[in-house]
Amino acid sequence: MIRITHRISLDDDEIEESFVRASGPGGQHVNKTETAVQLRFDVRRSPNLSDDVRLRLERLAGNRLTQDGVLILVADQYRSQRRNRDAALERLTELIREASIPPTPRRPTKPTFGSKQRRLEAKGQRSAVKRLRSNRHED
Template structure:
């Protein structure tokens, strides 16, 4: 993954932010939207693309585009830098290969302990019953 090539492939768009803000919000486009086309990216190899498609499948559009937006700050530049940080951390997290789970078996002592407690519980229930009329 080449970060500089990735950053060159990003498409930014500044739009008006929603919510209150008076005249400032009506004049200034401080909200920033980021679009990244995962399919057409040259910075990622095919293995990384398939891994990202799998891990980011809920965030991708049907055309394979990742879309993020930020309106945390009133400054467009701060929103843009926050968005780039989020994007890079999202990709790094998506490229992590999950650790495979090793099957384990319960120890003999734990099996014995479980069976003993079952037996004690059964005996307790048995003693609570009315005696048979034989």
């Protein structure tokens, strides 16, 4: 069981991991070891996510989400499988935590009196400039 927040926790069987060879430079050992981790999490079929969290997570995932709703995270910055695995899990938990925070509603505000005055003065100045540029300006 992976604990995300006090309300959300994921079963271990919801997360599928596969190990692949990491790209980039390396030594003699690089072509023999599979240290990069490809973590797969089915967002749409997870029973532990509410609908609103699921929608926000899909929006946050962006192009890391497949057409079937599977989130794919690849971690290959470390040389060991274990550290890459931990990094991928940490990124997944951070994404779900971020998706679990509901957006704050926008509170409509009114422009201040001073900002209205400045806007009207700027409009008057622009108007005067344009009036002076015209062929038939009125004095």
